[in-house]
Amino acid sequence: MIDLSQVTVAFGGRVVLDDVTFSLQPGDFFFLTGPSGAGKTTLLRLCSGAQAPARGEVRLFGRPLAEMSSDTRASARRRMGIVYQDTQFLDHLPLEENIVLPFTVRGPVDPEMRAQAADLMAWVGLGEHRTALPPTLSGGERQRAALARALLTAPELVLADEPTGNLDWEMSLKLLTLLIELNRLGTPVLMATHDLALIRAAKPLVNARVLRLKDGKLTQAGAAL
């Protein structure tokens, strides 16, 4: 569904991703690890079409990113559930408006969609905060909200950048279990995380592979864990 082949990304002459090849297929569950600054976010941004490679080819749902118009890029993103690492809310709108945003940009929002959003918010423990403005929420609350929004539209694949970075162990496990459930139904997941304990906890539940980014190279680290 997403294919990176021999992709290189450099910022100001500094190579962040060096000749990286990666493919996300239905049913896949990948953990993406690596030291801070290794390029995990950059790789996820490539996968969502938000970043163009300097060399190599990115294909989203079979289509080369380089040949996609901004409209087809937007259409591709509608098929993805994306959680970014930081700022991803409209700070002037209440949380519930932020959560239904994927519906808002598609067309009129009907009460059923709002009900779905409310259910998801309650499930991630944000039922009390529906009318709160995003800047007033804690980091962990925002992360849960971001995941709720990413899953609202039943995406065909999930890209999540450290979705549990600010969460306590219990909430982290709860969200991980949700992603694993989705994966069991066939939705591929690519999740960047520093949390090795979480990866170990996932091991008995899902046939996840662990990828490691270091010095611009992507390697499989599965056996080492």
Added chain:
Amino acid sequence: MSVFDMLRGDPGASRVVPSSGTTPRLVALGTASMAFLAVFAIALAAMLFHLGATWRAELAGTATVRITSSGEARDADTEAAMQVLQTTPGIATARVIPELEQQALLEPWFGKDLPLDSLPLPRLIEVTFEGESFDAKALGLRLAGEVPSARFDDHDRWRGPLARAQARMSWLAVAALGLIAATLAAVTALAARAALSANSQVIDVLRLVGARDTWIARAFVRRITLRAFLGACIGTLAAAAILAAFPATGAAGLPALRPSGASWALLAPVPLLAALVAWATTRRSALRMLKGRP
């Protein structure tokens, strides 16, 4: 996305852009000023148009024949000229201006006690035509052939320069309107760029959830266009109020600047045109700017 789509409204799209910032207020102020100026340019153009129409109406359809001979020949020539005029198709009336009337015409210039008999004054015949397409040149030639002492004047030499002066002034008014529209376009294009730059995080979030560029642009365009429309309404009303306070009759031989009757309707399109200009330019610059962002 048409103007109508935009005005029909999309509550989702209009809310995603924060309403803070001074840009919308500056747009309203700029558009109000431009609309204000546009109203006066239009009033001026309408006045010039009236002036031209009045001049044309006064000069068109009439001509004068002067009989320059004197003494007995004068009466005979007058008779002959009248004969020609009466047998020319397309002439409505031909009338010898009586001496008393001629005296009245000259009185403002020469005073009351003008000894008309002793002056070699030409005799004047006033001619009016039927319709506009009368061939005055042919009549002039015929008169010159049959009555050599008759001088035919169809006022053509006045009409030309007056029409040219009026056309030139009208173009000036049109150019002023064009400049006003261009300035408005520049103001709104800058406003769109400023609004998009100030809201780059909003754009990132909207892209993240799969918004199309046209949808994102609409959110910005709608806000700026509505502001421009509001500003233009205020500017137009203010200018109209000032015009309404002007005297309804002109001075110094000019028609009134204050529009009358149906001419007021000429001002109605100003806010709509301003909104249209704002819509087109903000949309263009917003889409361009979005295209330039990854």
